[in-house]
Structures are given as C-alpha cells and as structure tokens.
Amino acid sequence: MSRKLLETDGPDWVQQGVITEAQRAQLLALYPIDAAAIGLLPLLGSLLVGLSALSVVAANWQGLPELVRLGLLLGSLVAAYAGGEYFRRRGNGSLGMGLIALGLILFGASIVLTSQLYQLIGYDLTGLLAWAVAGMGLTWLYRSSLLFLLTAVISGIVQGYNTGQLGAFSYLTAIGTAIGLGYYWWRRPDALLGGVLAGGLLWQAGLLINHLHVKITWFFIPAMLVYALGDWQDDRPAGRALQGPPLAAAFLFTLGLALFGESDFYANQLRAPLVPYLVALAAVLAASLVGKQRRGRLGSATDWLLLLPGFYFTGGLPLAIATLVVLYAYSGSVLVRAHQEQNPDRVTLGTVLFVLTTAVAYFKLTWGFLDKSLFFLLGGLLLLGLSWWLRRRAAHTLAAAASSAPQP
Amino acid sequence: MSLPTPDSAAPAAPLATAAAALLPASHRHWLLWLVAAQVLFVLGVAVAGYATAALGRTVTLQTEPVDPRDLLYGDYLRLRYQISELPGSLWRGTEVPRRRQAAYVLLEPRPSGDFEATGIYPEAPATSGQQAVLRGSVQDVWRRGLRLRYGLERYYVPETMTRRMRQRRRLRVTISIAPWGQARITQVDTVRQ
Structure with missing residues (x-):
C-alpha cells in the first residue's frame, strides 16, 4: 500500500467506519514521506548542466592529454559512487541507487576507454570480466534489484563481446554469473529477478552453443539445469519465474519441431550424439524430479513432456504429428493444473498455449489439402470456438473459486 | 543446492529497512574497498599501457x-x-x-x-x-x-x-x-x- 492511497482514500474509510481517525494516523505514520525528495526543476537543471559538460568532454576527447582523460574517467567514477552514498544517507534511496548504478556503468566505460587510449585490445578477457565482478559485489553489498538487473545485463554484454569480438567464450563469466547472481536469488527469492536471471543465463548458454558449433539441442542441458534450480527453490512464485524462460524456449523449440520436423534434414540438425545427450538430460531430469518431490510439486513434472527427444526418430510426418500430441498434452496439463489451482493467470497462459498449438496443428495438417479460403474460414471458426469454450471453462473455475473462498 | 535457508525469511524484513536507510559500518568498508579496487583496476590498465611502451x-x-x-x-x-x-x-x-x-x-x-x-x-x-x-x-x-x-x-x-x-x-x-x-x-x- 502506498502513502498516496492512504492520503486520498483514508478520510473516506474513516467516514465509512472502516477505521478510526486514530488508526488512520497510525497507518500514515507507517509510511513516512520520502525524506527530502528532490524537486523536478533542480533535477532537470542539473541534468542539463551534466549533459553540457558531457558534450564538451566528448567533443574534445581526442584532444585532451592522456592524464586528463584518465583523471576525468576516474573522477566521475568516484563522484558517482560518493554521490550515491550521500543521497542514500539523506534518505533519498532511489536517486542514490541510480547514481551507484551510474558508477557501475562508468566503471565499464572507463575500462573500455582506457584500453582504447593505450591501444590495448588483445585477447584479454579479464578486463571486462572485472566489470561483471564489480557488479556482483555491488549487488551483494546493496541488496538492490536494480544492480542485480544491471549486472545480469552486463554479464550478457561481456559474454557477447567475448564470443563476438574476441572469438572466445569466458567460462569464468558464465560460472560467475550463475553462482554470484544465482546464489543471491536463492537467498532472496524474487519473481522478477528470477526471470531476469534465467534470461541472462539462457543468453550465455545460447552463446556457448553457438561458439562450440554443436547441435542446438545441447542448449537444453544448461537451460533445464536452470529449470531444475527453480524446482529446489522454496519460494514458489520465484521458482516459477526462474522456470519461465527455459520452458518458453522448450515450447518454442517443440513448436518448431512440429512445423519443420517432417523434413529429415531439419531433424538431423538436432541430433546430438545419442548416449551422451540422453545421459545428460536424464541426470538433469533426476535433479529436477528430486527437487519437485522434496517440495511437493511432482504434479509439475509434466513440464518435461516438452523435452521428449522425438527428433531422434526418422519419422517424417508421423514425427510432426507425435510432436503435436506432445504439445497438446503439455498445454492441456498446464490448463488442468491451472484449473486445479484456480489460478487465473495460469488459466490464461494455458489457454494461449492451447490455442497456439491448435493453430500450428491446423496449419500443419490441412494446408495442403484445403482450398485456401476454406482453410482460413474453418481455422478461424475453430479458434473462435476453442477460445469461447476455454473462456467459459475459465469463468466456471473462477466462479467456483470465488464461491469457495469466503467459506473458510 | 540442498542448502537449507532458515535465515532467508526471518532477517529479511529488518535488512530491507536497514538497507533503505544506511549500510552497516562493515558494509561501508566493503564499499570503499570495492570502489578503490575499481579505480586501481582502471589505473592498472593505464600502467600496463605505459609499461608496454616504455619497457617493450x-x-x-x-x-x-x-x-x-x-x-x-x-x-x-x-x-x-x-x-x-x-x-x-x-x-x-x-x-x-x-x-x-x-x-x-x-x-x-x-x-x-x-x-x-x-x-x-x-x-x-x-x-x-x-x-x-x-x-x-x-x-x-x-x-x-x-x-x-x-x-x-x-x-x-x-x-x-x-x-x-x-x-x-x-x-x-x-x-x-x-x-x-x-x-x-x-x-x-x-x-x-
């Protein structure tokens, strides 16, 4: 609840007898005014002054002596951190954190610009790795979501630069991100940070697969490891958020397999060496199942349907159809669980997945046989009917939830 | 991975309020070290550049x-x-x-x-x-x-x-x-x- 809501609606609540005037005052005292909030005009003014200083420096950067350039970089770095600390102490938390984030960005800029100043480029991975490490240190120190987010992005950039420009994958960066940020998330579970962390780790896993030139299906070993970590997390919403990106990747992959798996050439691109791949996948599956069992969530094991390695079969059309069956089983299981949990968000998600699968199935199975206009007409009707039925079902569930909720 | 997290729930609330106001003194020390390390790192890059030209x-x-x-x-x-x-x-x-x-x-x-x-x-x-x-x-x-x-x-x-x-x-x-x-x-x- 925010102070603003209390201020505007509080008098009404007192009038309606929900709370007394004394209670309203007590509640207000719980949400103190953000001390010394900065006015908008001084902020804009200082922003403009800062921009003008920045443009003067940028325009004359090449002409400045080396030591002056170095001094400017280090000076603004220290000033950003000091300013951040100053404003935090004055109780202006968000401005302070913003300045500290700026300091972290300036650190990266200083590394890059100093290297350019001395023409040092090389195959040195440590320079930018230090940037990511500094981000992790600050995240732990301030316990700040903003810095966590920034560090996840920085690690992704560092890894992208390593693979793209230097032609090397920094395992240290990848493991550092997984441990440094992963352990932070583990101790302070949070849904948003879980999604960001999983996204960042999957990005690095994708870069690794691309760098190693191995079959893309290997991507799912690290991706499902991230998923399995979510199974072990006590905090259910945070765990689910961490599992979102791996599941989205697996779903899209399976959707692609249903669409193109018919061609054996495409399926062959996916066939990693059978035994090592299956052993690795089984190991991750076991870790995930044990986690689910410990936390009493074995019902979500249906997520693993998406990881069935059907692409090893040289099936042609039957493979595509079998993949569609798997997709239906998965989106159906999401719907069933959502109805059981009476969770409206999950119902919506399940509905979207179900409709998406139906669209692909329809496209796949009828495109060749039907006249185009009839194809679109029937497809449209099918989707409309399906969404009507699913929505009715969802409304039914939610009504049941609403009627059963007040009883206990 | 099977680490129990008994302290994740209990001290979280006081920590959140403490972090909003002030860092504990030991953390401020860490911050100083962290910023000093960053400055030294950038200086190190510069020194490596100078030294390579001077001694190479x-x-x-x-x-x-x-x-x-x-x-x-x-x-x-x-x-x-x-x-x-x-x-x-x-x-x-x-x-x-x-x-x-x-x-x-x-x-x-x-x-x-x-x-x-x-x-x-x-x-x-x-x-x-x-x-x-x-x-x-x-x-x-x-x-x-x-x-x-x-x-x-x-x-x-x-x-x-x-x-x-x-x-x-x-x-x-x-x-x-x-x-x-x-x-x-x-x-x-x-x-x-």
Whole structure:
C-alpha cells in the first residue's frame, strides 16, 4: 500500500467506519514521506548542466592529454559512487541507487576507454570480466534489484563481446554469473529477478552453443539445469519465474519441431550424439524430479513432456504429428493444473498455449489439402470456438473459486 | 543446492529497512574497498599501457593497404598485417595447427627495417639477437596457410590522422612487445610509395 492511497482514500474509510481517525494516523505514520525528495526543476537543471559538460568532454576527447582523460574517467567514477552514498544517507534511496548504478556503468566505460587510449585490445578477457565482478559485489553489498538487473545485463554484454569480438567464450563469466547472481536469488527469492536471471543465463548458454558449433539441442542441458534450480527453490512464485524462460524456449523449440520436423534434414540438425545427450538430460531430469518431490510439486513434472527427444526418430510426418500430441498434452496439463489451482493467470497462459498449438496443428495438417479460403474460414471458426469454450471453462473455475473462498 | 535457508525469511524484513536507510559500518568498508579496487583496476590498465611502451621491444610491421573509408564506420581502422596471413610452411609444430590455438610468431628484421615472420610455433621459442616474438591465435587453417590474429587489428585513430588518409595505402605500424608478452601499437605511419 502506498502513502498516496492512504492520503486520498483514508478520510473516506474513516467516514465509512472502516477505521478510526486514530488508526488512520497510525497507518500514515507507517509510511513516512520520502525524506527530502528532490524537486523536478533542480533535477532537470542539473541534468542539463551534466549533459553540457558531457558534450564538451566528448567533443574534445581526442584532444585532451592522456592524464586528463584518465583523471576525468576516474573522477566521475568516484563522484558517482560518493554521490550515491550521500543521497542514500539523506534518505533519498532511489536517486542514490541510480547514481551507484551510474558508477557501475562508468566503471565499464572507463575500462573500455582506457584500453582504447593505450591501444590495448588483445585477447584479454579479464578486463571486462572485472566489470561483471564489480557488479556482483555491488549487488551483494546493496541488496538492490536494480544492480542485480544491471549486472545480469552486463554479464550478457561481456559474454557477447567475448564470443563476438574476441572469438572466445569466458567460462569464468558464465560460472560467475550463475553462482554470484544465482546464489543471491536463492537467498532472496524474487519473481522478477528470477526471470531476469534465467534470461541472462539462457543468453550465455545460447552463446556457448553457438561458439562450440554443436547441435542446438545441447542448449537444453544448461537451460533445464536452470529449470531444475527453480524446482529446489522454496519460494514458489520465484521458482516459477526462474522456470519461465527455459520452458518458453522448450515450447518454442517443440513448436518448431512440429512445423519443420517432417523434413529429415531439419531433424538431423538436432541430433546430438545419442548416449551422451540422453545421459545428460536424464541426470538433469533426476535433479529436477528430486527437487519437485522434496517440495511437493511432482504434479509439475509434466513440464518435461516438452523435452521428449522425438527428433531422434526418422519419422517424417508421423514425427510432426507425435510432436503435436506432445504439445497438446503439455498445454492441456498446464490448463488442468491451472484449473486445479484456480489460478487465473495460469488459466490464461494455458489457454494461449492451447490455442497456439491448435493453430500450428491446423496449419500443419490441412494446408495442403484445403482450398485456401476454406482453410482460413474453418481455422478461424475453430479458434473462435476453442477460445469461447476455454473462456467459459475459465469463468466456471473462477466462479467456483470465488464461491469457495469466503467459506473458510 | 540442498542448502537449507532458515535465515532467508526471518532477517529479511529488518535488512530491507536497514538497507533503505544506511549500510552497516562493515558494509561501508566493503564499499570503499570495492570502489578503490575499481579505480586501481582502471589505473592498472593505464600502467600496463605505459609499461608496454616504455619497457617493450619496438618492432615495425607493414600492413596490407588500408581503406580510409573504414573511418566512416567508426573511430578505428581495421588493420590487416602482412603477417596476418602466413604460409603453412612456416609452421614449426609437430601436430597440425588447429583453430583458436595459441601461436607464437618469430619475427626478424629485413634490410628495410620492417620485421617479417620466419616461423610459427605452438610454444614460445627462444630468441637471439634482433629476433622478437609476437603472440597470436590461429583463426583459420587451410591447405597452404594460416590466418592469425594478434589483438592488434584495431587502431583507435587520433583525429589528425583522419585528414591525412585520402586513399588506400599501406601503413607502417610500430609495435611495442613487453617482456611479459603484451603488445600494443605505439605509432602508425603511412608508407611513401
């Protein structure tokens, strides 16, 4: 609840007898005014002054002596951190954190610009790795979501630069991100940070697969490891958020397999060496199942349907159809669980997945046989009917939830 | 991974309020260390640059012709050296070279003053007299040759140079190689033709 809501609606609540005037005052005292909030005009003014200083420096950067350039970089770095600390102490938390984030960005800029100043480029991975490490240190120190987010992005950039420009994958960066940020998330579970962390780790896993030139299906070993970590997390919403990106990747992959798996050439691109791949996948599956069992969530094991390695079969059309069956089983299981949990968000998600699968199935199975206009007409009707039925079902569930909720 | 987290729930609330106000004193110490480490790191990069130029061996290399239009795309020139592509006969390893492998190129001065490659080694070779060793990595291998990368392929151009470059021409690049193997460009000149 925010102070603003209390201020505007509080008098009404007192009038309606929900709370007394004394209670309203007590509640207000719980949400103190953000001390010394900065006015908008001084902020804009200082922003403009800062921009003008920045443009003067940028325009004359090449002409400045080396030591002056170095001094400017280090000076603004220290000033950003000091300013951040100053404003935090004055109780202006968000401005302070913003300045500290700026300091972290300036650190990266200083590394890059100093290297350019001395023409040092090389195959040195440590320079930018230090940037990511500094981000992790600050995240732990301030316990700040903003810095966590920034560090996840920085690690992704560092890894992208390593693979793209230097032609090397920094395992240290990848493991550092997984441990440094992963352990932070583990101790302070949070849904948003879980999604960001999983996204960042999957990005690095994708870069690794691309760098190693191995079959893309290997991507799912690290991706499902991230998923399995979510199974072990006590905090259910945070765990689910961490599992979102791996599941989205697996779903899209399976959707692609249903669409193109018919061609054996495409399926062959996916066939990693059978035994090592299956052993690795089984190991991750076991870790995930044990986690689910410990936390009493074995019902979500249906997520693993998406990881069935059907692409090893040289099936042609039957493979595509079998993949569609798997997709239906998965989106159906999401719907069933959502109805059981009476969770409206999950119902919506399940509905979207179900409709998406139906669209692909329809496209796949009828495109060749039907006249185009009839194809679109029937497809449209099918989707409309399906969404009507699913929505009715969802409304039914939610009504049941609403009627059963007040009883206990 | 099976770590129990008994303290994750209980102290979280006081921590959140504490973090909003002030860092504990020990954390402020850590912050000072962290910022000092960042400043030292940037200074370290600068010192490495100075030291490489001051203590290193100076070697001049010729590039392939450089296109001045490169400068339109950014503030650096893409340099391709004559030693960027070398014949496979210079390879001195017992096994065939692989991509991404480290390679040490032995350089010797020619009468013109520019250095040329006389051998490519998988391990750093011993040098004598005028010879110098430049470390690189194998980028590509084909039947008759190797493509190598030294980390010296970009030159961040001072603005004065932009006006001098009018057409494609070869460049003479002066490089300092530090005793610990780091190398940097110290000077770039156009070659009179």
